[in-house]
Amino acid sequence: MTSLRLHNSFRILRRFAFAYLCIHLLVYSKATLASKKSDILLEIVQNCLNVKTTNYCQLCRAPQLSANCSGTSSCSSSIEVWAENYDFVAIRDIKMCGCQSDFVHGLVLPKSVVTGIEDDLRSDEIWQFAWNVAEQRIPIQEIALVVNSKSKRSQNQLHVHLVRLKPGWNPKLESSWMGTTENLSQIWSLASQVANAQQMTEYGVLVAKSPQGGYRLALTSDSPEWEFTQAICTTQ
Numbered sequence: 001m002t003s004l005r006l007h008n009s010f011r012i013l014r015r016f017a018f019a020y021l022c023i024h025l026l027v028y029s030k031a032t033l034a035s036k037k038s039d040i041l042l043e044i045v046q047n048c049l050n051v052k053t054t055n056y057c058q059l060c061r062a063p064q065l066s067a068n069c070s071g072t073s074s075c076s077s078s079i080e081v082w083a084e085n086y087d088f089v090a091i092r093d094i095k096m097c098g099c100q101s102d103f104v105h106g107l108v109l110p111k112s113v114v115t116g117i118e119d120d121l122r123s124d125e126i127w128q129f130a131w132n133v134a135e136q137r138i139p140i141q142e143i144a145l146v147v148n149s150k151s152k153r154s155q156n157q158l159h160v161h162l163v164r165l166k167p168g169w170n171p172k173l174e175s176s177w178m179g180t181t182e183n184l185s186q187i188w189s190l191a192s193q194v195a196n197a198q199q200m201t202e203y204g205v206l207v208a209k210s211p212q213g214g215y216r217l218a219l220t221s222d223s224p225e226w227e228f229t230q231a232i233c234t235t236q
Contacts, residue, residue: 042157045109048079049089082106083133088126090133090162099233104137106162114158117147117205122158127184127207134162144229145207152204152223163229165208173206173228176218180210190217 040061047053048060057069062079065072072078075097082090093105108130114121127145134143146161153159165173178194181187184207191205194217206224210216218224225231 038154038156041107041109041155041159042113044079044091045089045111045157049081049084049111082137083129085129087111087123088129090130093161095232103230103233104162104164105231106133106137108133108160108162110158115156116150116153116158117203118150119158122188124185124188126158126160127187130160130162131184131207138162138164140209143208144224146225146229147205148223148225149202149204149221151202152225161225161229161231163225163231166228166230170228173218176206176220176224176228177216178219179217180212180214181217182214184215187215187217191219194219 043061047056048062048064050056051064051067053059056067057063057072060067060069062077063069063072064081065078075092076094080092082092084090088108088110090106090108093107095105096103108126110123110126112121114123116122130145131143134145142164144161144163144165146163147158148161178198179190181190187205187207191203194200195203198219200219200221203219203221204224206218206220206228207215208218218228220227
């Protein structure tokens, strides 16, 4: 009888151990998948910019059309580089796929690993580069440069959205303007100062042209991309 009880006990323990292992593996797999999805932009920066790289078509998940990789003839399966220098690259956002020709949504990314707005490695020069690219595609008074906060973003590689402001007067946006500067290289510093003064522990940033000259800065705990800009086209 004692031997039978011990046998049953061990059998129950094995079942519990197996169930625990399955749950652990499921949680780990989901976390790994989420991590992979949030690294798409980082992988593009690391693997998709130089079409002359050996095994480029195998390494890059969204090749440039000029590389002539098989299966990448569509907008959504490829990237388009708009501008590039040693530190940054500007590319078409996938949200432009299937949209009318005048819809603009681009991304500017650092070529080095910078997780996001909270990263001390973020570069001051990214804002001027982004503005220069945006000026080539969007009327100056409509330009919005946007970085979402850590909790509102889907990617863990810093990216500045190049988009249009929503048309018309927006009272929530008007109440979110919190500073102005003549120099785009001061945006990160100004945003930090304002956030500290407002006791904002997490925030997104929007930069636009000021009617009085220079640039003005909006901070919000929501996503400035979705709150204040034309992030998607009307056909989507």
